[in-house]
Amino acid sequence: MNCDVLVIGAGVMGLSSAYHLKRLNPGKRVVLIERLGGPGQGSTAKSGGGFRNLLTSGTNRLLSEATIDWLNHLQWETEHDIGLHNTSYLYLLGESQHNRQKPLFKEMGEAGVELKTYSPEELKGLIPDLVTDFTGDEDAEMMGLEPIEVGVQGIRCGTVNTDALARCWEALFLGLGGVVQYNTSADRLILGAERELGLPGEPFVWQGPVVKGAETSRGEITAETTVVAAGVWSETLLDPIGFDSMTRPKKRCMFVFNDPRLERLLHAKGFNDEGILPFTQLPDAGVYIKADVSEGSIWVGVTEDLGRGYGLEDDPQPELETYTDNAYHALVKYLPCFEGVRPVNMWAGQRAVNRFDKIPVVEGMPGLIYVGGATGNGIMKCDSLGRIVAAHYAGEEEAELYGGRRVRVSDISVKDRRVEKERF
């Protein structure tokens, strides 16, 4: 098979890339392949589905804000339902974290990020289940848990249903005449020489290498341009040709609760029009809580940093002890309503972590465009990244994001990278 553009990976980034490529190049044959049976079934499906504009890096924030606008456009101005809820984010901060992050919140506020702060008393009023003060709790003190000094709410934040979002992207792409092939894994990129001599072993060190497509489980697909958007699995394609994906895969686990004891927490009033708990981060703990309104459940995500190794898993499995023997210790101190409540479901996904600056990468070489490294922020940047991939393909200097804002394509490349490191 031959096509103009082959996109590998039908997660949100591959879908968005395929859609924008096809939109801007209607005459080109754009083929999207995916090893799983449907759209967004890899890390997209395992994500918390949160979106936020609380980011310190200007470029990074731009990628998010434009995508958030696009997601809202999809939800409210088209026939698509991506399960979007503008229910905000809430960061619960102890003293030391607050001291560390206060300058960042100030910076973000000055850059136009809509924020609202809450005193411990106000938080207690809105979330009666929350413990903000550990006076007299020797365990909490021994554990080094800090009382909550402040809550910072990000207003233009919320969640989407990642499955619905993936299906929406798929429908948009198919609507333009794009071709999707599921159950088709890319096994190897085909690397050739710019000027092929027909000798075995090309490309040689003295030749310019070019990606010419991929060998897949359904045979060879040659393409003028191959877009690698395979998330954490990108390295399995890129490492063999010596192209650095700039990311490392790190597992994160999600636990789902559905229990009357969590009802009051789920329906915390006063933060948003829907009267539900914002996407809430516990102090310093790598633990966050998401209210899933449609199912009436609460998700607890655990994003481990140091202590959780890097390493790719083909089908990452959740580890119950990450909840029971780890996050739970702290969670139950801040929210005793979790005491004795067991998860009814759990799963694990993988983040493609770019530890260098935590900002996504769109980098090319002849015949190849790679998009990745969203560091757990893929959902909230997917539309912008797809547009940048399409601009890179067209050789344009700038990409026009949704809403008309522009970003220089080379700014998020590796070669000519020009971004401030993300510090939040």
Add this chain to the structure above:
Amino acid sequence: MNCDVLVIGAGVMGLSSAYHLKRLNPGKRVVLIERLGGPGQGSTAKSGGGFRNLLTSGTNRLLSEATIDWLNHLQWETEHDIGLHNTSYLYLLGESQHNRQKPLFKEMGEAGVELKTYSPEELKGLIPDLVTDFTGDEDAEMMGLEPIEVGVQGIRCGTVNTDALARCWEALFLGLGGVVQYNTSADRLILGAERELGLPGEPFVWQGPVVKGAETSRGEITAETTVVAAGVWSETLLDPIGFDSMTRPKKRCMFVFNDPRLERLLHAKGFNDEGILPFTQLPDAGVYIKADVSEGSIWVGVTEDLGRGYGLEDDPQPELETYTDNAYHALVKYLPCFEGVRPVNMWAGQRAVNRFDKIPVVEGMPGLIYVGGATGNGIMKCDSLGRIVAAHYAGEEEAELYGGRRVRVSDISVKDRRVEKERF
């Protein structure tokens, strides 16, 4: 066993770190462990041993220039013989590479890098074996090889004997009372919590993690600070604790020739006082040539970029076809004296490639200092990096390099990195 500082890896970076740590902290017990049987037997031994100050990034150049001064100090002002030859570097450039790199040479010249340029005619005069013009050579044209437009010589460049250098570092460290243990592999870093509770599974997500030493093939070694300087193998220790080494391992092969047909090339006069060929880079080819004076041999190194996959090898093996069926095609066009000459020896090493900015990394976390990512430039930056590790250990803002120049320690960290990307 317990020590104050445990350094893992007795390559040039680990040796230099151990030496400077001991020098500045004579009362501390500094223990250096190495899985191999002697100093510098890993990638250090497999390196070309070249050093150069041709670098565009100010910080990066500073690291090299100070180390070059240190190496010259060792060779000429101490009793050590590290086999140093200030025989310079020579870049042979075709038109397109010259156009690309001309602004870089200009920049380096303005920054004080001593350069000299040669016309093709001058090059032919000094290296009679060199072909600079492919007029009438249809093969060369078909291969896309460019005639040589210019030669650029870097004067303050040369080579050392990497084995002698490693032994010198070892002697310096032992002379201060440092402890070295060979045949001791670090199998796993010990990760604990800042405030240990004594519960299984620590550190938990809500605890501050601390490195407390390493499990080694000779038992546990606890240390207040552990320095990981294991080159490409650093990832085997850092990945499991979720600390990104920021580098990928890439093999490179070296081929050694000892043949009367190469005598004239080896003794190319006019470039340096020793009357031998500079460390010479062929146009765009990833192929370089080193005159090994002491053995009267010529080394041909092949540094592959795209086309050579990333991937760690425990004991990397050279591939003869990287020479015979790859580099040779181009090499023999520029230097027909290689025609029919077979290598008498070959080996393979691995570079720890930091593709992000090609500049080394010294990054810490509680209990740990990591030094790496020299991207094939470890020899020429080893002294500076060891001094930066020691300054990091002491909590100093700046490190004093050999000769008194200073560099801000955080500039080459990951967290607060402030370097210009290396473009040469």
